[in-house]
Amino acid sequence: MEEKYSVQETEKKWQERWEKERPFDAAEDAGPPKFYCLEMFPYPSGRIHMGHVRNYVIGDVIARYKRMRGFNVLHPMGWDAFGLPAENAAIKHGVHPAKWTFENIDYMKGQLKKLGLSYDWTREVTTCKPDYYRWNQWFFLKMLERGLAYKKASTVNWCPSCETVLANEQVIDEKCWRCDSVVVHKELEQWFYRTTAYAEELLRDADTLTGWPEKVVTMQRNWIGRSEGVEADFKIAGPDRTIRIFTTRQDTLYGATFMSIAKKHPLVAELVKDDKTLKEIEALSDDPDKKEGVFTGHYAENPLTGDRIPVWVANFVLMEYGTGAIMAVPAHDQRDFEFAKKYDLPVKMVIIPENTEHGTQNTDSPLSQAFEDDGVLVNSAQFSGLTSKEAREKIADYLEQKGLGKKVVNYKLRDWGISRQRYWGTPIPVIYCASCGIVPVPENDLPVVLPHDVVFSGKGASPLSEAKKFLETKCPRCGKVAKRETDTMDTFVDSSWYFIAYCLGGNEKIDFPSGPLTPDSKLSYWMPVDQYIGGIEHAVLHLLYSRFFTKVIRDIGLIKINEPFTSLLTQGMVIKDGAKMSKSKGNVVDPDFLINKYGADTVRVFCMFAAPPERDLEWSDQGVEGAYRFLNRIWGIVYKNSDKLQVASYKLTDKAVSSLVPCHLSLLRKTHQTIRRVTDSIERDYHFNTAIAALMELINEVSSFVPVNESGLALRRFSIKHVILLLAPFAPHITEELWKAIGEKESILKEKWPVWDEEAAKEEETELVIQVNGKVRGKLLIPAGLDDEAVKEKAFSDPKIQELVNGKILKKIVVVKGKLVNIVI
Numbered sequence: 001m002e003e004k005y006s007v008q009e010t011e012k013k014w015q016e017r018w019e020k021e022r023p024f025d026a027a028e029d030a031g032p033p034k035f036y037c038l039e040m041f042p043y044p045s046g047r048i049h050m051g052h053v054r055n056y057v058i059g060d061v062i063a064r065y066k067r068m069r070g071f072n073v074l075h076p077m078g079w080d081a082f083g084l085p086a087e088n089a090a091i092k093h094g095v096h097p098a099k100w101t102f103e104n105i106d107y108m109k110g111q112l113k114k115l116g117l118s119y120d121w122t123r124e125v126t127t128c129k130p131d132y133y134r135w136n137q138w139f140f141l142k143m144l145e146r147g148l149a150y151k152k153a154s155t156v157n158w159c160p161s162c163e164t165v166l167a168n169e170q171v172i173d174e175k176c177w178r179c180d181s182v183v184v185h186k187e188l189e190q191w192f193y194r195t196t197a198y199a200e201e202l203l204r205d206a207d208t209l210t211g212w213p214e215k216v217v218t219m220q221r222n223w224i225g226r227s228e229g230v231e232a233d234f235k236i237a238g239p240d241r242t243i244r245i246f247t248t249r250q251d252t253l254y255g256a257t258f259m260s261i262a263k264k265h266p267l268v269a270e271l272v273k274d275d276k277t278l279k280e281i282e283a284l285s286d287d288p289d290k291k292e293g294v295f296t297g298h299y300a301e302n303p304l305t306g307d308r309i310p311v312w313v314a315n316f317v318l319m320e321y322g323t324g325a326i327m328a329v330p331a332h333d334q335r336d337f338e339f340a341k342k343y344d345l346p347v348k349m350v351i352i353p354e355n356t357e358h359g360t361q362n363t364d365s366p367l368s369q370a371f372e373d374d375g376v377l378v379n380s381a382q383f384s385g386l387t388s389k390e391a392r393e394k395i396a397d398y399l400e401q402k403g404l405g406k407k408v409v410n411y412k413l414r415d416w417g418i419s420r421q422r423y424w425g426t427p428i429p430v431i432y433c434a435s436c437g438i439v440p441v442p443e444n445d446l447p448v449v450l451p452h453d454v455v456f457s458g459k460g461a462s463p464l465s466e467a468k469k470f471l472e473t474k475c476p477r478c479g480k481v482a483k484r485e486t487d488t489m490d491t492f493v494d495s496s497w498y499f500i501a502y503c504l505g506g507n508e509k510i511d512f513p514s515g516p517l518t519p520d521s522k523l524s525y526w527m528p529v530d531q532y533i534g535g536i537e538h539a540v541l542h543l544l545y546s547r548f549f550t551k552v553i554r555d556i557g558l559i560k561i562n563e564p565f566t567s568l569l570t571q572g573m574v575i576k577d578g579a580k581m582s583k584s585k586g587n588v589v590d591p592d593f594l595i596n597k598y599g600a601d602t603v604r605v606f607c608m609f610a611a612p613p614e615r616d617l618e619w620s621d622q623g624v625e626g627a628y629r630f631l632n633r634i635w636g637i638v639y640k641n642s643d644k645l646q647v648a649s650y651k652l653t654d655k656a657v658s659s660l661v662p663c664h665l666s667l668l669r670k671t672h673q674t675i676r677r678v679t680d681s682i683e684r685d686y687h688f689n690t691a692i693a694a695l696m697e698l699i700n701e702v703s704s705f706v707p708v709n710e711s712g713l714a715l716r717r718f719s720i721k722h723v724i725l726l727l728a729p730f731a732p733h734i735t736e737e738l739w740k741a742i743g744e745k746e747s748i749l750k751e752k753w754p755v756w757d758e759e760a761a762k763e764e765e766t767e768l769v770i771q772v773n774g775k776v777r778g779k780l781l782i783p784a785g786l787d788d789e790a791v792k793e794k795a796f797s798d799p800k801i802q803e804l805v806n807g808k809i810l811k812k813i814v815v816v817k818g819k820l821v822n823i824v825i
Contacts, residue, residue, distance in 0.1 A: 005635040007599035011733040015113060023749050024118040026074040028525045035071035036526050037063040038499055040534030040542070041078045041125070044104040045085060048111045050574040050581055051535075053591050054607045054617060058571055058686070059533045060117045061608060064729035065682055067118075068753035074526055075118055076502040078125030079105050082133075082491045084162055084178060087424040090456045097424040098452065101128055111591065115600045116732045123506040127494035128424070131507045134447030136493050137429040138512065139549070141440050142556050148194045151438065155264055155319055156417060158186040164420045165190065170541065177541075185286045185318075187264065191428055191487065193416040195548050199224055201562075202413075202547055211567030213614070219539040220547075225412025230396045232405035234259060234300035234327065237308060241267060243300055246322045246410055249332070250399070251391040253304050254380040255350035256327040257340070260293065260314035265324045268313060271296045281313045288316035291339045302327075303404040304381070304395075314339065320414055330370065337370040351375040351388060416545065418490045423454060423463045425488030433475035433482040442476050448484070462486045495542055496549040499529050499564060512558060523559045532565040539570070569686065572616035581619070589619060601731035602628040608688035608730055630696060631734055634727070637703055638720060638738050645717050646743035652711075652718040660711050665764070667705050671719045672761035674698040675754050678726045688730070695726055717742065725754050770795045771822040772804050788815045795821040 018024070028034075039059040042052055056077075063075040079101075086097035093100075105126065112119070125132060143149040157166040161181035165188065170177040195202075203224045209217050229248035236243060243259055261267060263281055272278055280294045292315045299308040316335060317326055330340035331349040340347055347367060353375045374388035383391045399405035419428070427448040429441035441448055451470040454463040464470055464486040475482040503526040504510045512520075534542075543565075550564040573580045576587040594603050606627040611617040638645060652668075660668065674694045681691035702720060707713045721742060728735040728748050739748040763783030768791065770778040778798045782791065792813055795801060801823070808825040815821050 003639055005632050005734070007602075008596075010737050011114070011116065011599055011601070014733045014736050015116060018116075018118075019113070022122070023747070024073075024075060024120050025122055026072065026076075026120045028522060029072045032070055032072045034074065034526060035063075035066045035531070036074045036503075036529045037066065037531045038076065038502070038529045038533070040532070040538065041080050041495070041498060042108065043080045043083055043085070044101055044108055046104045046107065048108055048591055050589050050591060050607075050619070053115065053603060054574055054613075055533060055535070055571055056112065056115065056117055057604045057607050058569065058613050058688075059531075060115075061604075061682075061688060061729045062531055062533075062686065063118055064732065065753065067749070068725075068728070068751060070752065074123075074502065075120060076123040076125070076506070077112065077117070077119040077121065078123075078498060078502070078506070079108075079127065080491070080495050080498070081105065081126050081128035082425045082488075082494055084164070084422065084424070087422055087456065090424075096452070098128070114595050115591075115604070118732070123502045123509075125498050125501045125506055127491075127498065129507050130447040130449050131510065132501065133426040133494070135497075135501070135510055135512065136426040136489055137441070137446050137448060138443065139493075139497070139552070140429055140489070141443060141446075143193060143552060144440055146555075148197060148552060149191060150194065151189060151191050153187060154190045154192075154417065155185050155187050156190055157183045158188075159183055162422075164422050165417055168414050168417075188419070190417050190419040191430075191485075193418055193548070195416045195544075196411060196413055198548055198551050199226070199411040199413045200409075201551060202544070203411075205547070205562055208563060209568075212565075213536075213568065213570055216536065216539045216543070216568060216570060220544060223413060223540045223544065227410050227412070229408065229410060230399055230405045231323070231408050232303055232327075232399055234303060234309075236267075236271070236311065237299045237301065239270065239298075241270065243267065243311065243325045244323045245325050245327045246408065247327060248410075249329070249388075249392070250395045251374075251377060251380075251383075251386075251388045252329040252332045252350055253302070253327065253395060254377075254383075255329040255331050255348045256302050256309060257307075257330060257346040257348050258309050258328045259300050259311045260317045260326050260328050260336075260339070261296075261311065262317040262319040262324040263313055263315065264319040265313075265317075267325075268296070271298045271311065272313075284313070284315040286315070291316055291335065291342060293339060293343060295343075303399070310345070312339075312343075322410065331367060332370055332372055334370040334372060337367070348379065350377060350379045352378055354387065416490070416548070418493060419487040420490055421462045421486075422488055423450070423456070425491055426493060427464070427470075428485040428487050428489060430485040431473060431475060431482045432485070433478065433480060435480055436475055436477045436482075439475055439477055439482070445476070450488075462488065464488070492541060492545050496545040497553065499532075499546070500527065500550075500553065500559070503527060520558055527559055528561050528563060529565045531567050531569065533569045533571060535573075536570040543568075569613055571613045572611065574617045574619060576619035587619075594624065598624060598628045599631075599733070601631055601734050605631065605692060605730050609692040610689065612685070612687050612689055614685075630699070631731060633703070634699060634723065634738065635734065637699070638741050641716065641720075642741055644713055645720060645741070652714045657711070660715060661708060664705075664707070664712050664715055667701055667719055668715055668760055669763070670698055670701050671722055672756040675722060675726065675756035676761055679753070679756070691726075692730065695723060698723055722754050724748070725751060766818055768794060768818070769820045770798060770801055771820065772801065773824055774822060777801060777804060782818075784818060786818065788817070791815055791818065791821060795823065 037059055039055050063073050067073045081101050086101045089095055089100045090097045140149055157171045159166055159176040159181050161179045162176060166176060166183060171183050174183055176183055203221060203226055206217050206220050227248045229246055230250045231244055231246050233242040233244050263284055277294060284292045293312045296311045296313060298311045300311050302309055328336040330336040330347045332351055377383050377386050377391050383395060396407050427450060429448045431439045431441060433439050451467045454467045456463055471483055473482055473484055500523060501510050503522050546564050553559055579585050579587060581588050606624045609627060610623050677694040678691040681687045705716055707716050724735050724738045736748050766784045768780045768782045769776060778800050780794060780798060782794050805823060805825055811824040813823055
């Protein structure tokens with residue numbers, strides 16, 4: 001064993017050995033319990049960053065720990081390889097997206113291997129390969145058969161910079177989630193997945209996600225947004241038409257003074273005939289904050305009051321939300337209030353605060369803003385005097401009784417628009433025939449492969465619309481000339497089931513049955529994922545889509561589970577100089593530099609020690625140096641004592657333990673306590689930082705330990721051996737080398753996780769004498785080494801002492817270190 005730890009040589013040696021022996025390949029085994037550990041796979045952008053490193057090391061520590069605990073572990077990795085950056089690189093640099101993507105994958109895969117991550121690379125998934133995305137297309141066809149995929153004209157979120165449609169979940173504060181451009185609204189024919197068909201189940205099953213952070217579950221519930229209310233019809237004066245609205249505030253119905261409908265509402269074409277008004281409507285801003293509107297010239301009848309109220313087209317009402325029409329109650333909705341003030345529309349107050357003294361609220365005086373809270377109804381006929389809660393129930397009953405409306409449950413969740421006007425994605429397997437209409441591509445013709453020879457201009461429609469060999473085809477029904485769909489799928493489709501692809505063996509091995517669909521044995525064995533790890537930024541997007549896909553795949557008949565991920569860990573960000581690491585802020589730390597200078601084990605230990613996984617990690621160069629010194633210290637201790645550590649006879653047998661001298665017992669106790677503490681820290685919320693802190697404390701004791709006989713030598717070897725075992729998930733390279741250095745023959749990967757002896761872990765006890773006013777009143781056995789405050793607490797915990805001192809004036813407490821407490825009253 002070398003005196004100095006050669007980081008690069010050691011890590012290269014063990015990585016090559018793992019590559020050759022493939023100890024991390026997983027297979028179904030009916031014997032041990034399974035454990036499926038998965039980190040969210042990366043987009044191959046070119047280089048991994050420290051956020052990646054932290055995420056993957058967290059997963060790797062868990063996977064290695066679980067293997068040592070006897071679990072059959074599946075720990076795969078792959079690439080979320082479709083997406084705009086590759087296409088943008090093609091436009092900017094003239095390199096094909098496929099070339100750019102696969103070159104990045106090769107480089108990043110090498111980086112991951114340098115970190116010593118225990119992946120089963122035989123199951124690697126790359127979503128841009130036809131043998132993967134053919135199954136995106138297969139799922140599309142299955143959903144089309146079941147009415148879960150459909151096409152319709154829709155006002156969509158359009159990013160003018162990316163020149164593509166965005167799902168609702170991809171619009172954050174009216175901006176594109178990827179490039180931060182302001183999103184506008186545009187009408188296009190789009191393909192949708194009917195996520196709303198599973199809204200109630202998605203919401204109900206959120207209650208079963210007990211292994212998820214409550215914050216994430218709450219975000220899912222809020223996005224699904226279940227609300228109970230009523231649908232009511234407002235008759236339009238003149239034409240035999242009604243406007244249907246949905247509201248959760250039926251207690252404000254008496255205050256509706258106008259109607260607002262969306263620009264794209266079907267009634268607009270029926271109500272508005274003159275070109276001038278139609279042009280004004282078309283010119284309404286897409287920015288809902290501007291609150292613009294056009295009067296249609298028509299009136300509707302409030303179903304409760306009979307009042308004629310004007311019907312307006314308003315830019316803040318969208319056809320995709322609710323019914324595309326709202327009753328406007330300006331006294332009790334701030335948006336309606338501002339619109340009413342702008343266009344001089346009436347404001348009628350029908351709710352006042354509950355604590356308002358009778359007769360003191362002047363409901364005719366002008367309001368400065370809307371009163372949006374619950375309260376007590378006024379100006380509401382027989383419902384006046386009721387609280388808002390009471391009135392909502394009674395008005396809903398009244399509407400149903402009179403045939404004016406009905407109680408309904410609505411959801412904020414909208415169907416998932418999957419169409420994208422880009423090239424680098426999964427082609428949607430649909431053909432358009434002039435005779436047959438929309439025709440699905442037959443399953444036997446999958447995959448519909450992306451053509452390689454396309455031209456990237458970066459503007460306008462997808463490059464696929466100009467690729468004649470791809471575009472022009474024959475109708476599979478009638479054989480006539482037809483055209484393919486040129487939209488590709490949202491890349492979130494790729495990541496909505498990749499965790500299932502791993503179970504089936506990776507890209508080339510994925511195979512769903514073409515005949516009667518039955519649950520797959522491999523899926524039944526591995527699913528669900530036991531531990532999923534990733535950023536909280538995916539709390540709505542990816543996680544919701546994955547839950548939806550899992551339920552669809554269950555209903556197709558391939559799996560039996562309801563939810564894909566049993567437990568979810570959302571790791572914090574890596575922070576440097578007070579901000580998240582990013583190129584734009586110039587505070588990026590290159591993982592390659594750290595690995596080359598300090599080694600992967602140092603990087604791993606620092607990332608796990610610096611903060612609990614769920615908290616943000618504040619970068620510290622000193623912290624990295626500290627982790628490096630810690631590992632070198634362990635190496636030095638083993639090197640210094642290597643001749644004695646390799647002696648086979650130095651084993652801590654029961655006989656050796658019985659012959660330990662008193663000064664040795666503290667190290668034995670500390671070793672068992674450390675095993676317990678490290679195990680508890682990992683099992684309890686994966687608090688790796690406290691686990692590593694415990695190992696550092698044990699190393700301090702080992703380094704100062706001086707054995708005085710052979711039993712002491714055996715004890716030192718026992719303690720060092722367990723330091724190495726406990727450190728193995730965190731620092732796999734150095735622990736493999738140290739394991740050999742102390743004379744062990746097999747790889748440490750084959751070792752079991754150590755178990756502590758509860759009796760040996762007990763603190764040494766001493767007798768505490770308790771006096772009250774100088775007289776002995778009790779005796780207790782307490783752990784040796786307690787500080788004075790802890791000793792006082794122990795003394796006062798004795799019921800006899802409590803009885804003597806209760807109600808008395810306490811003058812002073814005298815403590816004789818660890819031996820006696822005299823309470824003077």
